[in-house]
Amino acid sequence: MIKLSNEWHFKLFSKGKAGIIDCKNQSCQINIDYEMSGSSEYDILIAPLDINYWHKPPNIKISSETQLELLSELRNWLSLQKIKSNIDLPNMIEFEKIKCAFGQCKNNRIKGYAYCLRHYNLSLLKNNNKLGL
Numbered sequence: 001m002i003k004l005s006n007e008w009h010f011k012l013f014s015k016g017k018a019g020i021i022d023c024k025n026q027s028c029q030i031n032i033d034y035e036m037s038g039s040s041e042y043d044i045l046i047a048p049l050d051i052n053y054w055h056k057p058p059n060i061k062i063s064s065e066t067q068l069e070l071l072s073e074l075r076n077w078l079s080l081q082k083i084k085s086n087i088d089l090p091n092m093i094e095f096e097k098i099k100c101a102f103g104q105c106k107n108n109r110i111k112g113y114a115y116c117l118r119h120y121n122l123s124l125l126k127n128n129n130k131l132g133l
Helices: 064-080 117-122
Strands: 008-015 018-025 028-036 095-099 108-110
Touching: 008 064, 018 064, 064 117
Parallel strands: none
Antiparallel strands: 008 018, 018 028, 095 108
């Protein structure tokens, strides 16, 4: 069963074929843009996520670990809302005995993908080159 932490709160606002997801964590807030998908595979398209700076308070950098936490919580919240997005994890996560294709990463990669789970998640973030991808 998917459970959200009590720290994160999300609200979706639609404007035609696009909209925003309002994300709040304690006293911080960020809006994430999305657009409706033209594919039956997804309901909305979000990636790459531009979650580098909080909107409130303005211009405060979001740490890479908080970005990954936000990604996970947003993914869980969307799943609870029955909204399919391009940040969803693969249905069956299995790992191969082949190392992740990223640099010196020693983690096993996700079956059918080049990256381990951490680098898969980092690949969904905009400007992820500063986060180790």
